[in-house]
Amino acid sequence: MKYPLIIQNLIDQFSKLPSIGPKSAERLVFHLLYQPQNELHEFSQAIDHLKINVRQCQICFNFSESDPCYICSNPKRNKTIICVVAKPQDMAIIEKTGSFEGVYHILGGNINPLENISPQNIKIKELLIRIKNNGVKEIILALNPDMSGETTSLYLSKLIKQFPDIKITRLARGLPMGADLEYADEITLENALKDRKEL
Amino acid sequence: MKYPLIIQNLIDQFSKLPSIGPKSAERLVFHLLYQPQNELHEFSQAIDHLKINVRQCQICFNFSESDPCYICSNPKRNKTIICVVAKPQDMAIIEKTGSFEGVYHILGGNINPLENISPQNIKIKELLIRIKNNGVKEIILALNPDMSGETTSLYLSKLIKQFPDIKITRLARGLPMGADLEYADEITLENALKDRKEL
Numbered sequence: 395m396k397y398p399l400i401i402q403n404l405i406d407q408f409s410k411l412p413s414i415g416p417k418s419a420e421r422l423v424f425h426l427l428y429q430p431q432n433e434l435h436e437f438s439q440a441i442d443h444l445k446i447n448v449r450q451c452q453i454c455f456n457f458s459e460s461d462p463c464y465i466c467s468n469p470k471r472n473k474t475i476i477c478v479v480a481k482p483q484d485m486a487i488i489e490k491t492g493s494f495e496g497v498y499h500i501l502g503g504n505i506n507p508l509e510n511i512s513p514q515n516i517k518i519k520e521l522l523i524r525i526k527n528n529g530v531k532e533i534i535l536a537l538n539p540d541m542s543g544e545t546t547s548l549y550l551s552k553l554i555k556q557f558p559d560i561k562i563t564r565l566a567r568g569l570p571m572g573a574d575l576e577y578a579d580e581i582t583l584e585n586a587l588k589d590r591k592e593l
Numbered sequence: 594m595k596y597p598l599i600i601q602n603l604i605d606q607f608s609k610l611p612s613i614g615p616k617s618a619e620r621l622v623f624h625l626l627y628q629p630q631n632e633l634h635e636f637s638q639a640i641d642h643l644k645i646n647v648r649q650c651q652i653c654f655n656f657s658e659s660d661p662c663y664i665c666s667n668p669k670r671n672k673t674i675i676c677v678v679a680k681p682q683d684m685a686i687i688e689k690t691g692s693f694e695g696v697y698h699i700l701g702g703n704i705n706p707l708e709n710i711s712p713q714n715i716k717i718k719e720l721l722i723r724i725k726n727n728g729v730k731e732i733i734l735a736l737n738p739d740m741s742g743e744t745t746s747l748y749l750s751k752l753i754k755q756f757p758d759i760k761i762t763r764l765a766r767g768l769p770m771g772a773d774l775e776y777a778d779e780i781t782l783e784n785a786l787k788d789r790k791e792l
Contacts, residue, residue, distance in 0.1 A: 396685050396688070396689065397656075397685060398647060398656065398657055398658045398663075399658070400639075400642065400643060400646045400647050400658065401643070401647060401656060403639050404639040404640065404643055407635070407636045407639050411621050411624060411625075412620060412621070412624050413617065413620070414621075418612065420682050420685075421611060421612070421682070422610050422611070422613075423643070424656075424680065424681055424682060425610060425611050426610075426640065426643060426644075427643065427644065427647065427656055427681075428701070431644050431645070434640055434641060434643060434644055435641055436606070437606045437640055438637040438638070438640040438641035439637070439641075440599075440602050440603040440606050441603065441625065441633055441636055441637040441640070442633060442634055442637035442638075443599065444599060444600070444603055444622070444625060444626065444633060445625075445626065445630050445633055446630070447599045448597060448599050448600060448626065457596075457597065457600060457623075457626055458597055459597045459598070459599065464597075481623065482623055482626075483619055483620070483623060486595050486596060486619075489595070490595065502627075
């Protein structure tokens with residue numbers, strides 16, 4: 395036995411979290427052992443109460459204290475434009491720009507056969523129901539420009555094309571702000587050339 | 594407001610942990626939001642009960658379910674050899690070799706003026722009391738071969754030299770197993786040459 399059972403148990407719990415290996419988990423647990431009990435209690439309560447006080451919006455699948463969430467229930471948001479994202483964090487980062495006035499749909503992941511995520515595992519059916527029932531005019535596919543994001547975008551755009559009145563768009567590709575042409579990869583540069591804009 | 598208060602609160606709690614930034618904390622919290630409540634409850638209980646069931650040994654400052662700890666209370670361990678380490682994890686890794694039969698003393702850190710850790714903040718006084726009261730024959734300084742570890746070793750060896758009967762040693766320096774001479778740094782190689790062993 396390397397550590398007392400109670401310490402090992404918490405190390406195992408931390409190791410279950412994404413991107414935390416057993417070594418990092420050890421370091422976290424020993425850090426906690428040197429903290430006062432009231433801080434540990436606060437941390438523990440925050441975890442225990444997380445899902446009790448937070449619900450998943452049954453329209454867009456965002457996490458919020460209310461259902462529908464604070465975005466779907468906001469009368470100022472334009473319900474005819476839906477921005478489709480993979481994760482709640484992606485939604486938060488778009489919100490931070492302050493330049494989108496529509497609503498969101500959080501898939502909960504991208505299609506990824508390597509990780510056993512098929513179309514049935516993410517909220518695609520629910521997106522189609524939303525499109526069918528409401529006067530949606532545009533779907534923005536804001537998925538990552540990588541293999542699984544592209545697969546999901548392709549899959550979704552094929553499905554949404556059965557509704558001929560709906561415009562389907564995706565985020566623009568090109569050089570990010572502050573980029574250096576010398577270090578840009580070929581595909582980014584190719585995209586930037588292809589979608590060049592007249593001044 | 595980027596996230597609901599309850600989510601943001603847990604993100605802040607995770608961000609307090611060492612080597613977890615706000616982005617990683619977000620990812621951890623959203624991972625937890627997709628887990629079942631009973632797993633969250635288990636995790637929360639493990640944190641809350643950590644310090645209640647684990648005590649710090651008042652002899653060596655190891656964490657254990659008993660005080661004295663399972664090593665200090667083991668009659669088979671040689672109490673005349675004390676291995677001084679900075680962290681409980683260092684002790685665990687030495688224990689794993691199975692080749693040390695003495696006892697430990699956990700300082701709880703190294704002297705590091707940059708991080709405001711002075712000799713009074715770590716268990717040096719307690720080490721000297723242990724040495725004074727018992728028939729200690731050897732002190733092994735098993736501290737990291739870096740700036741703060743070396744400082745602490747130097748500081749400790751000066752203090753312990755007031756007890757002329759006690760042998761002070763430190764871990765050997767040299768090439769680690771599996772090393773490639775071509776890629777060894779100069780100081781390691783210098784140490785390996787200086788401490789070369791006759792075959």
